[in-house]
Structure formats: structure tokens, C-alpha cells
Amino acid sequence: MExxxxxxxxVVAEELNLSKAANKLGYTQPTITLQIQSLEKELNHTLFTRIGKRTVLTTAGKQLKVHVDQIFSLIAQMEKEMEELHGPKGILTIAASEYYCTRRLSHIIKHYKELYPNVRVNLLPLNSAHAIQSVKDHVADIAIIAGNFHEIDMRQIFLEEEKTFLVVSSQISKDRSLEDIFGLYPFISYDKNCSFSSIINRYFKTSKLQPQSMIVVGGSDETVKSAVLNGTGYAILGENIIKKELEEGSITILQPVSEPITTFCINLKVRSEEPNIQTFCSVLQRVW
Structure with missing residues (x-):
């Protein structure tokens, strides 16, 4: 069977019109007729019949079409997998917070592009909750997230553990106690969809002091840090984003927070062997 x-x-079974099938295949109608007749002879079944002016599939033709569709679907999958073995190419979409996009991923992507120039990398700036959903929805291939995350259909790769601190601008902390700061200034908070919000909630649940007021500024680390530096209030931030300010003395640590920020790379387990995902995760673990 050829x-x-x-x-x-x-094609004939899809078009049910020899003229349209001939145009689609680039054959003459007599050639198509001969090929169908050869197949019918080999299978010992009539595959098409005429009802008035219409060409329709026989029972045998309908059954054969089911098998033929499966055969060509498998062939397409085989060709795709064989092509992927040539190496990564196409588009790789990574979802990550603004901080990860600007501070951590730029040099990693540059290194990755030097190794795999045929891959176009797209960055989606999303907070961790939205980044996770983007991977589930196949909008992003990979997400870089902060916070613990466990789902059976996701692969999780640990990247980093970062200390967290309750901080305020050094100008505000001068000659003021922790109690004074809590009483006079608001707490600068992330929105509830940010992974940081769970760390904040658990911190204040066990803390002796509670914020007298709160300002929610969204999910951007840079926005929260700017609000602290401007003297708007105090906040909980990771060590990495305030390293420079701590060295310069413009931000003061009020208290260490016992729970660190954990950073992970996640992707759907069923996609882990895809060349783009596999190679980027490998580079990410080496360079992070």
C-alpha cells in the first residue's frame, strides 16, 4: 500500500470533489482516479460512490478515513520530533517579575542567545501568580517565580534562596524606635496576587507590632523600594534589591524576616523535553 x-x-475524502482534489494535489483527474482504483483493488472495497450529483464515502471509505487521518497525524508528529532534534529554534517565552526581567534575566538571555542564536526569546513581565497561570495556559513556556509552589503537573527547579528584611529609609530611622515608625508611617505592601504577600502575612501574624496603616502599591519591587527611599513608609524587601542602598546607607534594616524568598523556574512536566525549554533551563541553572 503506497x-x-x-x-x-x-484529500479526495476531504474535498469529495475530484477537480478540487486535483488542484490541491497538483495531479490530473485521471491520475487521481487511477490511484483511488488501485487502492480499492488492494483493499477489495469500494471507497466512494455517487448519490445524484454528489460524491460520498462508502462505509469502507469512512472507516479508512479514520485510519488514514491517524496515520498522517502520526507522520506529522514524527516529522516535528525529528526536526526538533536538529536543535532549539523558534520562540521561547519566559514569564517573570519586573525585577527578574531587568536584574537577573538580561545577562542570562544574552548568554543563551550566544549558544542558541536561532531561538527568539520573549519576556513577559508578570507577577508570580500571573506567571504561573501563563505557563498553565501555554502563553509562556517557562516562568521564574518567587515563593514555594507545588503542583503535580509542573516541574520546579530551585534557583536561589534570598534573605528578607523589614526596612525603612535611613532618614526616617534616625532617632526613631521601631514602635515610633510603626505608629507614624504606613506599611508599603504588595498586592494580594504577589508571592511576597504570603511572606508579609506570616510575618505580621507572629510579630508583636502591627501596621497602623497600609499602602498597597502593586507587585513591583522597584515601586516598593522607591516608596521606602522617598520616606513614604516601611516595607519588607529581599536582600538583592536593596544591596546597593544598604551599602550606601540610604536604607536601614529594622528587623530580619525569618522567612526567605525562594526563587524557582517552572514549566509543564509534559514539555520538559522540548529543546527550547530543556536548553534554557540548563543554562539558567549554570548561570543564575
């Missing part, structure tokens, strides 16, 4: 005869049958 594959080209099955291909001809598939």
Missing part, C-alpha cells in the same frame, strides 16, 4: 495513494484518498 503512502501517496493514501494521501490522495485523504
Amino acid at each position: 503512502l501517496r495513494h493514501l494521501k490522495t484518498f485523504k
Whole structure:
């Protein structure tokens, strides 16, 4: 049984019109007729019949079409997988917070592009909750997230553990106690969808002091840090984003927070062997 005869049958079965099938396949109508007749002889079944002016599939033709569709679907999958073995190419979409996009991923992507120039990398700036959903929805291939995350259909790769601190601008902390700061200034908070919010909630649940007021500024680390530096209030921030300010003395640590920020790379387990995902995760672990 020749594959080209099955291909001809598939197109004729879809079009149910020899003229349209001939145009689609680039054959003459007599050639198509001969191929269908050869297939019918080999299978010992009539595959098409005429009802008035209409061409329709026989019972045998309908059954054969089911198998032929499966055959060509498998062939397409085989060709795709064989092509992927040539190496990564196409588009790789990474979802991550603004901080990870600007501070951590730029040099990693540059290194990755030097190794795999045929891959185009897209960055989606999203907070961790939205980044996770983007991977589930196949909008992003990979997400870089902060906070613990466990789902059975996701692969999780640990990247980093970062200390967290309750901080305020050094100008505010001068000659003021922790109690004074809590009483006079608001707490600068992330929105509830940010992974940081769970760390904040658990900190204040066990803390002796509670914020007298709160300002929610969204999910951007840079926005929270700017509000602290401007003297708007105090906040909980990771060590990495305030390293420079701590060295300069413009931000003061009020208290260490016992729970660190954990950073992970996640992707759907069923996609872990895809060349783009596999190679980027490998580079990410080496360079992070």
C-alpha cells in the first residue's frame, strides 16, 4: 500500500470533489482516479460512490478515513520530533517579575542567545501568580517565580534562596524606635496576587507590632523600594534589591524576616523535553 495513494484518498475524502482534489494535489483527474482504483483493488472495497450529483464515502471509505487521518497525524508528529532534534529554534517565552526581567534575566538571555542564536526569546513581565497561570495556559513556556509552589503537573527547579528584611529609609530611622515608625508611617505592601504577600502575612501574624496603616502599591519591587527611599513608609524587601542602598546607607534594616524568598523556574512536566525549554533551563541553572 503506497503512502501517496493514501494521501490522495485523504484529500479526495476531504474535498469529495475530484477537480478540487486535483488542484490541491497538483495531479490530473485521471491520475487521481487511477490511484483511488488501485487502492480499492488492494483493499477489495469500494471507497466512494455517487448519490445524484454528489460524491460520498462508502462505509469502507469512512472507516479508512479514520485510519488514514491517524496515520498522517502520526507522520506529522514524527516529522516535528525529528526536526526538533536538529536543535532549539523558534520562540521561547519566559514569564517573570519586573525585577527578574531587568536584574537577573538580561545577562542570562544574552548568554543563551550566544549558544542558541536561532531561538527568539520573549519576556513577559508578570507577577508570580500571573506567571504561573501563563505557563498553565501555554502563553509562556517557562516562568521564574518567587515563593514555594507545588503542583503535580509542573516541574520546579530551585534557583536561589534570598534573605528578607523589614526596612525603612535611613532618614526616617534616625532617632526613631521601631514602635515610633510603626505608629507614624504606613506599611508599603504588595498586592494580594504577589508571592511576597504570603511572606508579609506570616510575618505580621507572629510579630508583636502591627501596621497602623497600609499602602498597597502593586507587585513591583522597584515601586516598593522607591516608596521606602522617598520616606513614604516601611516595607519588607529581599536582600538583592536593596544591596546597593544598604551599602550606601540610604536604607536601614529594622528587623530580619525569618522567612526567605525562594526563587524557582517552572514549566509543564509534559514539555520538559522540548529543546527550547530543556536548553534554557540548563543554562539558567549554570548561570543564575
